Amino acid sequence: MSERIAKLLVQFHLPILLLALIFALLSWPISRQLQLDWKVDGMFPPGHPLVTSYYQxxxxxxxxxxxxxxxxxxxxxxxxxxxxxxxxxxxxxxxxxxxxxxxxxxxxxxxxxxxxxxxxxxxxxxxxxxxxxxxxxxxxxxxxxxxxxxxxxxxxxxxxxxxxxxxxxxxxxxxxxxxxxxxxxxxxxxxxxxxxxxxxxxxxxxxxxxxxxxxxxxxxxxxxxEPVLVHDGFQMVQRDGWRLGVISSLLLLVVLLVCFRSLRWTLIPIVVVHWSLLSTQAILVLLGLNLTMVSSTLTAIVTVIGVATSVHLLLKFQQSRRSGATRPEALTATYATLLAPVAWACITDAVGFASLMTADVGPVRDFGLMMAIGSLMVLVAIVLVVPGLALLGRWDTDPHTPKLDLWVRLMLRRILEWILPHRRVGIGILLAITAFGLFGSLRMRVETDFTKNFQASSPIVQGYEVIERELGGAGVWDLMLPAPRGISNEYIAQIDALEQELRALRVDRQEESLALTKVLSIADADLASLSGALLKNLPISARLEGMRRAMPEFTGALLSPLPDASGHRWLRIMLRSRERASAAAKDELIHAVSRKVRDFTHRPAWLELFDAPPPESVVAGYHVMLGALVSSLLQDQWTCFLYATLGIFAVMTLATRSLGLALAAMVPNALPALLVLGTMGWLGMPVNMGAAMIAAVSLGLSVDSSIHYLLHYRRRLRAGDRPLKALRSAQENVGLAAVLATLALIAGFVSLTTSEFVPTVVFGTLASLTMLGGLLGNLVVLPILISPRS
Known part of the structure; x- marks a missing residue:
C-alpha cells in the first residue's frame, strides 16, 4: 500500500502541489480571522459553579x-x-x-x-x-x-x-x-x-x-x-505568538543549514510548517475556536513537529540518492519506506495533544485540540507539499551528508555494544529512576500565585508587591448574601456579626498562617454613620437612602437596588487576603470562609429575617476563580498523562502489531516526563500552567522516534535479518535521524524560553529536557527492552 501511494505521489507531484497551493490561498483570509479569547470564564468548563457565580x-x-x-x-x-x-x-x-x-x-x-x-x-x-x-x-x-x-x-x-x-x-x-x-x-x-x-x-x-x-x-x-493580571497575560500571549514562531523558525533554519548544507531542503520543512499553520488556523476559525492563554506556543510547536518529521524524510532521501537512485526513484523509496512511520508518528502526536482535552482548565483543553489538529495537518503537508518541492526544478537538488554523520553512527553503535552486555545493570538503573520519579511526583505542589506567571521585574508584579505590602493584600474576592426586600437593623446586625466571625478566621498550615486582611460591606458604612449626631437618629431606610444618594459608588457595588428573578435583593461583602501564599493555605482559607458563611446562614437568627427560605450564599471573584484554575492543574497533569499513555499505547499497538513492542516503546518515552516531574517534586518547584502540559505533550512527541525505530526493526526482520543485526541497523539509521530530529526539537523549544510569560518558559525548558531524555531512552532503554536475550 505504501509503495503504491508513494508512486502516485511522485507521479502526480505537480497537480498535488497545485492543490496544496490552492488550499493555502483559501486558508489565508480565513486564518486572519483567528482571534484571542480574553474571557476569564473561558478557562472553565461551561456551567462551572464559579463561572455561574462570576456572571451572577x-x-x-x-x-x-x-x-x-x-x-x-x-x-x-x-x-x-x-x-x-x-x-x-x-x-x-x-x-x-x-x-x-x-x-x-x-x-x-x-x-x-x-x-x-x-x-x-x-x-x-x-x-x-x-x-x-x-x-x-x-x-x-x-x-x-x-x-x-x-x-x-x-x-x-x-x-x-x-x-x-x-x-x-x-x-x-x-x-x-x-x-x-x-x-x-x-x-x-x-x-x-x-x-x-x-x-x-x-x-x-x-x-x-x-x-x-x-x-x-x-x-x-x-x-x-486581577483584570490587569489577565490583560497582561494575554498581551504577552499575543506578542509571543509571532515572535516565538520567528525565533523557532530561524533556529531551525540554522540547524538544517549546518547539518545538510542545502537551501532547498532547508526551505522545504519551513514550507511544510507554514502550510500546516495556515490550514490549522483556518480550521480553528471554521470550528469557532479562539486562541487562549497558552496558545502562544502553537506556532513554535507546529514548527518543531513539521521540521522533526521532515528530517526523517530528508535523511532517507539523501541516503537513497547517495546509493545512485534518481530523484524520483529516491523520493518513491523514501515515501514507500517512511510514509507509514510518519503517519503513525503524526497520529501519536495528535493523540498526545488530544489527551489535554480531558483537562478541566480551559486553555489547556483548547491547546490540546489546536495541537492535535496541527499535528494531523503536518501529515497532510508532508503528503501534499514535499513531493512537488523536492522534484521541482534542477537547482540545489540534493541535501549533503550531515556533518559528523560517521561519528554519530559510530557512537550509536558503541552505545548499543556497551548496553547489551549490561542489560541487568540498565534495568536496575531504570527501576531506580522510576522510583525516584514516582516518589518525587507525590511531593509536587501547585503554584496558585498568578503573579508568578510573570517575570519578577515586570510592572504587574511590582504593583502587586506594593498592594501586598501597603494595602493589606492583593487577593480580592467576594461573598454574595441574600437580603430581604426591606433592610432592617436586625439584618445589618446579623451581617456585622458574620463579618466579626470572618475577621477572626485564621488558617494555619505548617509554618504558614493566613487570614482575611479586609472585610467590607454596607453594614460597616451604616455602623460608621451612627457616629454622626444627626445620622444615628434616622431609621435604617433613611440612612441607606442617604448613602445611595451621597455614595452611589458604595451602595451600588455592595447592595443591589432591585430584587432579582427569585425576588431577593443581594448584599456583597468584599474580602481581601494575601496573594503571596501557598496553594494549600489559600484553598483552606476559601473553604473556611465558605463553611463559616454556610453555617452562619443556617442559624435560626438568620433564617428568621426572611419570609421564606432564602437562596444560598455564594463565594465569588477573580481570586477564587484563579485559585481554582491553578489548583486543578496537578489533577489535570495526571489525568492527561493517563489518557495520553493509554491512547498512544493503543496507536503503538496498531502500528507495530505487537503488544510487547508497544509496551516496550512506552517505557523510554514516559520515563523522562516522570523523571522531570519527580525532580520538580523533590526540589519543591511548583507546577504552573506550563508544567501541567508537559507529561502528555512530551510523551506524544518523543514516541515518534520509537515508532521509526520499531518499524525499521520489524522491516529488517521481515527482510530476513537476524534480530541483533536488525537492531544494529535501527540503532544506526533511525538513531541518526532521531539525533538530528531531537536537535531540531530542542532548538525549537529553546525559543520558548525567550518568552515573557513564565508558563511558556517553563514549558519550553521542560519540553527540551524531556525530549533529550526521550532520545536517550530510545537509544539506550528501548534496545535493552527489545533486544534478544541470548
Whole structure:
C-alpha cells in the first residue's frame, strides 16, 4: 500500500502541489480571522459553579472587575489638604477614562464628608476646622476612614489606591445605572468591541498613561488587580505568538543549514510548517475556536513537529540518492519506506495533544485540540507539499551528508555494544529512576500565585508587591448574601456579626498562617454613620437612602437596588487576603470562609429575617476563580498523562502489531516526563500552567522516534535479518535521524524560553529536557527492552 501511494505521489507531484497551493490561498483570509479569547470564564468548563457565580456577581452589582490605580504621595495626609485635593484631581482623570464606569477613593469619601459637615459647620462657633479626614476629632470622618482602611488606603501610609470599576466588555454600561460614582457621567459608554476584552485592553493602557503622568510630588503610579493580571497575560500571549514562531523558525533554519548544507531542503520543512499553520488556523476559525492563554506556543510547536518529521524524510532521501537512485526513484523509496512511520508518528502526536482535552482548565483543553489538529495537518503537508518541492526544478537538488554523520553512527553503535552486555545493570538503573520519579511526583505542589506567571521585574508584579505590602493584600474576592426586600437593623446586625466571625478566621498550615486582611460591606458604612449626631437618629431606610444618594459608588457595588428573578435583593461583602501564599493555605482559607458563611446562614437568627427560605450564599471573584484554575492543574497533569499513555499505547499497538513492542516503546518515552516531574517534586518547584502540559505533550512527541525505530526493526526482520543485526541497523539509521530530529526539537523549544510569560518558559525548558531524555531512552532503554536475550 505504501509503495503504491508513494508512486502516485511522485507521479502526480505537480497537480498535488497545485492543490496544496490552492488550499493555502483559501486558508489565508480565513486564518486572519483567528482571534484571542480574553474571557476569564473561558478557562472553565461551561456551567462551572464559579463561572455561574462570576456572571451572577456581574448581573447583581453591575460588573465585578476592579482595577486599582495606586500611587505614592508624601503629602497625602498633609494638614493643608493638598494631598486630598491632588487625589481628587487624579480621581477625576481616572474616572474620565473610557471603559471605567466608576471610581471609589478617599477623594469621594472626603467630598461626601465635607457635604455632611456643611450644615454642622454653620453651628460651629469655634472657628475653621481641619478637613474631615484629617481632623482627629471628627468622629464621623474617622469612622468612615476606618471602613475604607485597607481598601483605598492605610493609616499613615503614603500610598493610596483608586478602585476603578471596569465596564463589562460584552454590555453597554450606562453611567447612571449601578455605577460607583457620579464622576463617570462626563463620558459616554464606549461601544462594545467585537473582540472580547479589547475594551479592557484599551482601558488599562489608558489608566497606565494617567498614572505615568502624575502631578508632583505624587509618584510611583501603577495599575494592578486581577483584570490587569489577565490583560497582561494575554498581551504577552499575543506578542509571543509571532515572535516565538520567528525565533523557532530561524533556529531551525540554522540547524538544517549546518547539518545538510542545502537551501532547498532547508526551505522545504519551513514550507511544510507554514502550510500546516495556515490550514490549522483556518480550521480553528471554521470550528469557532479562539486562541487562549497558552496558545502562544502553537506556532513554535507546529514548527518543531513539521521540521522533526521532515528530517526523517530528508535523511532517507539523501541516503537513497547517495546509493545512485534518481530523484524520483529516491523520493518513491523514501515515501514507500517512511510514509507509514510518519503517519503513525503524526497520529501519536495528535493523540498526545488530544489527551489535554480531558483537562478541566480551559486553555489547556483548547491547546490540546489546536495541537492535535496541527499535528494531523503536518501529515497532510508532508503528503501534499514535499513531493512537488523536492522534484521541482534542477537547482540545489540534493541535501549533503550531515556533518559528523560517521561519528554519530559510530557512537550509536558503541552505545548499543556497551548496553547489551549490561542489560541487568540498565534495568536496575531504570527501576531506580522510576522510583525516584514516582516518589518525587507525590511531593509536587501547585503554584496558585498568578503573579508568578510573570517575570519578577515586570510592572504587574511590582504593583502587586506594593498592594501586598501597603494595602493589606492583593487577593480580592467576594461573598454574595441574600437580603430581604426591606433592610432592617436586625439584618445589618446579623451581617456585622458574620463579618466579626470572618475577621477572626485564621488558617494555619505548617509554618504558614493566613487570614482575611479586609472585610467590607454596607453594614460597616451604616455602623460608621451612627457616629454622626444627626445620622444615628434616622431609621435604617433613611440612612441607606442617604448613602445611595451621597455614595452611589458604595451602595451600588455592595447592595443591589432591585430584587432579582427569585425576588431577593443581594448584599456583597468584599474580602481581601494575601496573594503571596501557598496553594494549600489559600484553598483552606476559601473553604473556611465558605463553611463559616454556610453555617452562619443556617442559624435560626438568620433564617428568621426572611419570609421564606432564602437562596444560598455564594463565594465569588477573580481570586477564587484563579485559585481554582491553578489548583486543578496537578489533577489535570495526571489525568492527561493517563489518557495520553493509554491512547498512544493503543496507536503503538496498531502500528507495530505487537503488544510487547508497544509496551516496550512506552517505557523510554514516559520515563523522562516522570523523571522531570519527580525532580520538580523533590526540589519543591511548583507546577504552573506550563508544567501541567508537559507529561502528555512530551510523551506524544518523543514516541515518534520509537515508532521509526520499531518499524525499521520489524522491516529488517521481515527482510530476513537476524534480530541483533536488525537492531544494529535501527540503532544506526533511525538513531541518526532521531539525533538530528531531537536537535531540531530542542532548538525549537529553546525559543520558548525567550518568552515573557513564565508558563511558556517553563514549558519550553521542560519540553527540551524531556525530549533529550526521550532520545536517550530510545537509544539506550528501548534496545535493552527489545533486544534478544541470548
Amino acid at each position: 456577581l456581574q448581573e447583581r452589582f453591575g460588573g465585578n472587575q476592579v482595577a486599582l490605580a495606586v500611587y505614592r504621595d508624601p503629602e497625602l495626609w498633609d494638614k493643608s489638604g493638598a494631598g486630598l485635593e491632588r487625589l481628587a484631581a487624579i480621581s477625576d482623570r481616572v474616572s474620565s477614562v473610557p471603559g471605567v464606569s466608576a471610581v471609589l477613593s478617599l477623594a469621594e469619601l472626603h467630598e461626601i464628608l465635607e457635604t455632611l459637615r456643611g450644615p454642622l459647620q454653620l453651628l460651629n462657633i469655634g472657628g475653621p476646622r481641619l478637613p474631615p479626614l484629617l481632623d482627629p476629632d471628627d468622629e464621623l470622618a474617622q469612622a468612615f476612614a476606618e471602613v475604607f482602611a485597607g481598601y483605598t488606603h492605610q493609616p499613615n501610609s503614603e500610598y493610596v489606591a483608586i478602585a476603578c470599576l471596569l465596564a463589562p466588555p460584552d454590555t453597554l454600561e450606562e453611567s447612571s445605572t449601578q455605577g460607583w460614582s457620579s464622576r463617570s457621567a462626563p463620558h459616554a459608554p464606549a461601544a462594545v468591541d467585537s473582540k472580547a476584552g479589547m475594551q479592557h485592553q484599551q482601558t488599562i493602557e489608558s489608566l497606565r498613561a494617567v498614572m505615568l503622568d502624575l502631578p508632583s510630588p505624587a509618584s510611583e503610579g501603577l495599575v494592578t488587580g
